[in-house]
Amino acid sequence: MSVDQKVIQKTGRRETILLEVENLRAYYITEQFGVAKEVKAVEGVSLSIEGSNFLAIVGESGCGKTTLARVLYGAVGSSLLVKEGRVRYRFGDQDYELSPTKNTLKDAWWKKISCVPQGSLSALNPVRRLRDIFYDLTTSHGVAFDEEKIKSHLEMVDLPSYVLRAYPFELSGGMRQRVVIALATFLNPAVIIADEPTSALDVVTQKNILQLLSDIQAALGSMIVFITHDISLIPGLANMMAVMYGGCIVEYGLTESVFTNPLHPYTRFLLSSMPVIGDKTERKPIPGSPVSLIDPPEGCRFYPRCSQGKDVCAELRPDLVEVDFQHWVACYLYR
Ligand SMILES: Nc1ncnc2c1ncn2[C@@H]1O[C@H](COP(=O)(O)OP(=O)(O)OP(=O)(O)O)[C@@H](O)[C@H]1O
Ligand SMILES: [Mg+2]
Numbered sequence: 001m002s003v004d005q006k007v008i009q010k011t012g013r014r015e016t017i018l019l020e021v022e023n024l025r026a027y028y029i030t031e032q033f034g035v036a037k038e039v040k041a042v043e044g045v046s047l048s049i050e051g052s053n054f055l056a057i058v059g060e061s062g063c064g065k066t067t068l069a070r071v072l073y074g075a076v077g078s079s080l081l082v083k084e085g086r087v088r089y090r091f092g093d094q095d096y097e098l099s100p101t102k103n104t105l106k107d108a109w110w111k112k113i114s115c116v117p118q119g120s121l122s123a124l125n126p127v128r129r130l131r132d133i134f135y136d137l138t139t140s141h142g143v144a145f146d147e148e149k150i151k152s153h154l155e156m157v158d159l160p161s162y163v164l165r166a167y168p169f170e171l172s173g174g175m176r177q178r179v180v181i182a183l184a185t186f187l188n189p190a191v192i193i194a195d196e197p198t199s200a201l202d203v204v205t206q207k208n209i210l211q212l213l214s215d216i217q218a219a220l221g222s223m224i225v226f227i228t229h230d231i232s233l234i235p236g237l238a239n240m241m242a243v244m245y246g247g248c249i250v251e252y253g254l255t256e257s258v259f260t261n262p263l264h265p266y267t268r269f270l271l272s273s274m275p276v277i278g279d280k281t282e283r284k285p286i287p288g289s290p291v292s293l294i295d296p297p298e299g300c301r302f303y304p305r306c307s308q309g310k311d312v313c314a315e316l317r318p319d320l321v322e323v324d325f326q327h328w329v330a331c332y333l334y335r
Helices: 005-010 065-073 130-140 145-155 161-165 173-185 203-220 257-259 265-272 312-315
Strands: 017-032 035-050 054-058 080-091 095-097 113-116 191-195 225-229 240-245 248-254 319-324 327-329
Touching: 017 065, 017 225, 035 054, 035 065, 035 080, 035 248, 054 065, 054 173, 054 203, 065 113, 065 191, 113 173, 113 248, 113 257, 130 145, 130 161, 130 173, 145 161, 145 173, 173 191, 173 203, 191 203, 203 225, 240 257, 240 265, 248 257
Parallel strands: 054 225, 054 240, 113 191, 191 225
Antiparallel strands: 017 035, 017 080, 080 095, 240 248, 248 327, 319 327
């Protein structure tokens, strides 16, 4: 069987899907008390993922998840600059690329790569009925407006067709999030980047939305990049995961492998902070405070909080190294 046939079987799509990120650095250019500063929000991120995988990116608030999502989507410019590295997608025989000098990802928006941005519950235009919002989406992408097709898509995301007559403010939070997901998936994108799509929702609605993302992945054969600060949402949902700390990916791999054998000291802290029903052992916070992204340490960004650090950790930032099957870690404990 050729490689292409294998990928088609895996994704259920007629095209291959490949996402490659190489040594990506993306910084905000900002000003503090009149002095120009760089916020080093994404530092040396590399990963490669193929086919209809469900990748979760997890890390504490402010570690750079949304910035990475923006760069993966190609929504850079103004204050967010790609300093080095590149993001490359391949869909069948079409390539799209983002680098410091090039951004063709915008050509793929909605049809190939779509995004559910953080805080998107309030992203819908409040003075447009949903029918008009779908009309704008389809006609601006050269797709004929077909109300029946939209209704059946709404059915897939479990929304009644009467929502087309509604204004966004007339819907509950869970319904609005479903609408945003329906819009993001309507043109059958190959990659869907969902940034904290459930963080403003109650736990029951949250579970339903996550199930919906999983169903969409199965139905469309898309790759999902799911961003969350809550590691407990990942098992049973994402088959691959990346742990982010201070703008860097410190551990990456098969979710099962990371959960059963967490390697990076930060991943271990994250996992030990997960609540377990009936477990009364005291949960210990991670010592120290989150790293400054304006003035980060030279070496490993977790070093100032790590109890197992060595001299080399202070000097040189470790790269991700594969230490087990499809399981990479950026830590000198494993060299
Ligand atoms: N427009 C901006 N200008 C300057 N700095 C920014 C900007 N947006 C974010 N930052 C900074 O970049 C860093 C990474 O922010 P980012 O929003 O990517 O984190 P996050 O992991 O998504 O956090 P959260 O879990 O709270 O959403 C933070 O230090 C943040 O303060
Ligand atoms: Mg964020």
